[in-house]
Amino acid sequence: MKSTVNQLMCSYYKANSKKGLYTAVGLSLLLFFNNLSAQNHTVAQRVDSLMKLMTLDEKIGQLNQYSSSWATGPVSPEGNKLQEIREGKVGSLLNVKGVDKTRAMQEIALQSRLRIPLLFGLDVIHGYKTIFPIPLAEAASWDMNAIETSARIAAVETAASGIHWTFAPMVDIARDARWGRVMEGAGEDTYLGCAIARTRVKGFQGKGLGATDAVMACVKHFAAYGAAIGGRDYNSVDMSDCSLWEVYLPPFKAALDAGAATFMNSFNDLNGIPATGNSYLQRDILKGKWGFQGFVVSDWGSIGEMIQHGYVKDQYEAAQAAISAGSDMDMESRCYNRNLKQLVRDGKVSVSLINDAARRILTKKFELGLFDDPFRFSISEREIQTIADTEHRIQARDVARKSIVLLKNENGLLPLAPSKKIALIGPLAKSKVDMLGFWNVEWPDNSDVISPFEGLEARVGKGNLLYAKGCDITDTSKVGFSEAVNVARKADVVILTVGEKRDMSGEAKSRSNIHLPGIQEELIKAIYTTGKPVIVLVNAGRPLIFNWTAEHVSSIVYTWWLGSEAGNAMADVLFGDYNPSGKLPMTFPASEGQIPIYYNYLNTGRPASDDGSFANYQSGYIDLAKSPRYPFGFGLSYTSFLYDGLKLSSEHMKSNEKIEVSFSLTNTGKYAGDEVVQLYFRDQVASVVRPVKELKDFQKIHLDSGEHKTVHFTIDKEKLSFYNRKLEWVAEPGQFDLMIGASSADIRLKSTFVLE
Numbered sequence: 027m028k029s030t031v032n033q034l035m036c037s038y039y040k041a042n043s044k045k046g047l048y049t050a051v052g053l054s055l056l057l058f059f060n061n062l063s064a065q066n067h068t069v070a071q072r073v074d075s076l077m078k079l080m081t082l083d084e085k086i087g088q089l090n091q092y093s094s095s096w097a098t099g100p101v102s103p104e105g106n107k108l109q110e111i112r113e114g115k116v117g118s119l120l121n122v123k124g125v126d127k128t129r130a131m132q133e134i135a136l137q138s139r140l141r142i143p144l145l146f147g148l149d150v151i152h153g154y155k156t157i158f159p160i161p162l163a164e165a166a167s168w169d170m171n172a173i174e175t176s177a178r179i180a181a182v183e184t185a186a187s188g189i190h191w192t193f194a195p196m197v198d199i200a201r202d203a204r205w206g207r208v209m210e211g212a213g214e215d216t217y218l219g220c221a222i223a224r225t226r227v228k229g230f231q232g233k234g235l236g237a238t239d240a241v242m243a244c245v246k247h248f249a250a251y252g253a254a255i256g257g258r259d260y261n262s263v264d265m266s267d268c269s270l271w272e273v274y275l276p277p278f279k280a281a282l283d284a285g286a287a288t289f290m291n292s293f294n295d296l297n298g299i300p301a302t303g304n305s306y307l308q309r310d311i312l313k314g315k316w317g318f319q320g321f322v323v324s325d326w327g328s329i330g331e332m333i334q335h336g337y338v339k340d341q342y343e344a345a346q347a348a349i350s351a352g353s354d355m356d357m358e359s360r361c362y363n364r365n366l367k368q369l370v371r372d373g374k375v376s377v378s379l380i381n382d383a384a385r386r387i388l389t390k391k392f393e394l395g396l397f398d399d400p401f402r403f404s405i406s407e408r409e410i411q412t413i414a415d416t417e418h419r420i421q422a423r424d425v426a427r428k429s430i431v432l433l434k435n436e437n438g439l440l441p442l443a444p445s446k447k448i449a450l451i452g453p454l455a456k457s458k459v460d461m462l463g464f465w466n467v468e469w470p471d472n473s474d475v476i477s478p479f480e481g482l483e484a485r486v487g488k489g490n491l492l493y494a495k496g497c498d499i500t501d502t503s504k505v506g507f508s509e510a511v512n513v514a515r516k517a518d519v520v521i522l523t524v525g526e527k528r529d530m531s532g533e534a535k536s537r538s539n540i541h542l543p544g545i546q547e548e549l550i551k552a553i554y555t556t557g558k559p560v561i562v563l564v565n566a567g568r569p570l571i572f573n574w575t576a577e578h579v580s581s582i583v584y585t586w587w588l589g590s591e592a593g594n595a596m597a598d599v600l601f602g603d604y605n606p607s608g609k610l611p612m613t614f615p616a617s618e619g620q621i622p623i624y625y626n627y628l629n630t631g632r633p634a635s636d637d638g639s640f641a642n643y644q645s646g647y648i649d650l651a652k653s654p655r656y657p658f659g660f661g662l663s664y665t666s667f668l669y670d671g672l673k674l675s676s677e678h679m680k681s682n683e684k685i686e687v688s689f690s691l692t693n694t695g696k697y698a699g700d701e702v703v704q705l706y707f708r709d710q711v712a713s714v715v716r717p718v719k720e721l722k723d724f725q726k727i728h729l730d731s732g733e734h735k736t737v738h739f740t741i742d743k744e745k746l747s748f749y750n751r752k753l754e755w756v757a758e759p760g761q762f763d764l765m766i767g768a769s770s771a772d773i774r775l776k777s778t779f780v781l782e
């Protein structure tokens with residue numbers, strides 16, 4: 027038996043003499059077969075050879091993922107995980123970080139009978155060591171090069187630290203700013219969300235699995251997690267098929283088409299069926315219609331949580347439901363390793379389901395090259411060099427400044443002259459950890475994060491920046507106000523940094539009240555009464571509400587959570603070294619009462635006007651205009667842009683034809699700048715009513731002062747299509763409105779055309 031195992035093993039395992047790990051099976055024999063295995067066999071053949079050797083227990087082991095117990099010692103409260111790894115009962119670990127630790131764990135896995143290497147996964151959501159802006163902020167850049175750079179650098183650092191797999195991108199469309207996880211996605215729009223989903227997968231996976239600077243992407247959370255009722259994390263989702271297919275699923279498909287290696291399912295139920303046990307989502311759509319060949323990991327414990335959902339009675343039924351529905355790997359619920367074998371014995375789960383799941387997981391391990399060298403991602407010298415690469419910080423600063431959105435700038439207060447006496451006031455002025463935002467990889471020391479104070483002081487010179495804290499983020503006491511007011515009085519201009527703590531948006535961080543926390547808006551009022559010009563910087567993980575500030579303060583800059591280079595990026599924008607170009611990827615409500623709020627709503631039979639003039643029996647509120655505080659796609663610049671000369675190559679198109687659209691964009695202001703021009707359509711009459719506006723293309727264009735460019739868009743059938751009642755993707759003949767604007771509410775050019 028042993029020699030058969032050895033021979034068969036050689037056709038899936040490439041020899042590796044490191045640390046004499048394979049001496050047990052005879053290195054010479056392995057070397058002989060090495061050529062055969064690595065070069066002459068396809069991945070599928072190598073997986074087959076391995077699968078032939080595996081017991082049912084070992085196959086189930088591949089489906090099992092644990093969070094590492096390394097930090098708290100080798101023995102977890104629930105048995106000895108290390109021993110289970112040695113016994114081949116674990117296919118993957120999450121939360122193991124760094125070359126030393128991944129190498130140590132891999133060595134343990136290689137003591138198992140078949141020496142199948144572990145996969146290491148981690149939530150690298152917006153950077154590993156170099157922290158980039160939160161994904162929602164990056165989405166505000168509308169800059170695919172910047173977003174790809176961010177994902178690429180995250181992958182390079184992650185892969186150099188021994189990790190094979192990031193649990194990103196999150197592509198959940200979100201229309202409810204109360205939901206804490208809006209910070210982790212690309213906002214409310216499907217078209218923009220698809221572009222970003224593709225870009226981030228490309229960035230993470232680089233030249234493809236197998237490259238030692240690439241990590242597997244994991245597209246999450248499949249599906250519709252962002253539509254949690256009431257914005258309450260983990261809550262149920264109740265949704266029409268049209269919305270599911272048209273609004274929520276396309277970014278997943280876009281990520282899949284970009285080559286995403288893995289998917290993660292979601293905590294929510296969708297119309298009463300938990301996503302983890304949902305065959306329609308995972309088998310019919312993902313692995314069926316879409317032909318996904320990678321594997322699906324459950325979300326943390328979500329297999330077992332189907333008991334609380336009331337979908338299954340116990341862990342035994344949970345395992346059966348999840349594997350049947352297409353969840354391949356069990357993250358941390360232990361339902362698979364405790365029940366799958368018995369389910370097979372009882373004839374409730376067929377071995378072919380387990381074979382399919384194991385095969386999918388092993389395929390990725392082969393594609394990553396882990397059978398050629400299980401330690402190829404765990405090389406200390408590379409880790410040290412990569413993590414210290416200063417170019418990463420330069421890029422992080424650039425992406426951060428591109429993510430900033432200028433919301434208001436009356437009287438041209440910005441950009442600032444550094445010669446002005448500036449006071450920096452507010453609870454976030456000296457914060458480092460809050461600049462990182464939720465889902466940053468934890469490091470013991472955050473001293474290299476640039477706080478707003480450090481960034482601004484570096485620009486105006488040491489000792490030239492006045493400072494007072496004023497209050498804490500969640501304070502209810504105004505004791506610090508008088509000092510802050512005194513400091514403000516000594517300055518020519520005051521910059522106030524307000525917002526959320528790093529753990530106020532993120533997983534399980536839903537808020538019913540999304541106003542500026544604590545008494546921060548009171549602090550702004552106190553400083554405003556000094557009569558000094560005030561600039562407010564809002565650091566947050568979601569759209570916040572700050573109506574008084576929006577109405578009174580002359581300059582407002584939305585700085586989100588910008589990451590390691592936050593302070594420098596803020597200084598770049600405030601002093602005009604970078605002209606802000608960000609545009610909001612989510613609608614900012616004027617009140618929580620308007621939520622869910624999004625630009626691409628349906629008109630209804632009784633539309634209310636946007637200006638708040640309410641006539642009875644209209645679809646509005648009697649106490650509030652239905653229009654948002656800031657619309658989707660909105661963001662100012664220090665310069666101004668003129669849109670004119672709209673031309674359509676034709677006002678009619680057949681479904682196999684295209685219309686070329688062009689217009690002239692001129693920078694009419696004093697500064698060079700970037701403009702995100704946005705193309706929207708409205709299908710005037712359709713068999714399923716269409717939104718008042720839908721983004722269908724955009725471009726980010728750089729123009730020097732006085733420069734102009736002709737901008738081109740193409741209209742084709744795809745851009746005019748939607749899901750009809752039979753869920754067919756169709757473009758129906760009829761008239762369409764074409765709108766080109768600087769935001770969804772600032773339409774500069776209009777026309778109509780007819781699809782014949």
Ligand code: NOJ
Binds near residue numbers: 120149246325326533
């Ligand atoms: C739960 C989160 O929902 C998911 O996004 C994350 O990847 C896993 N935990 C692992 O940390």
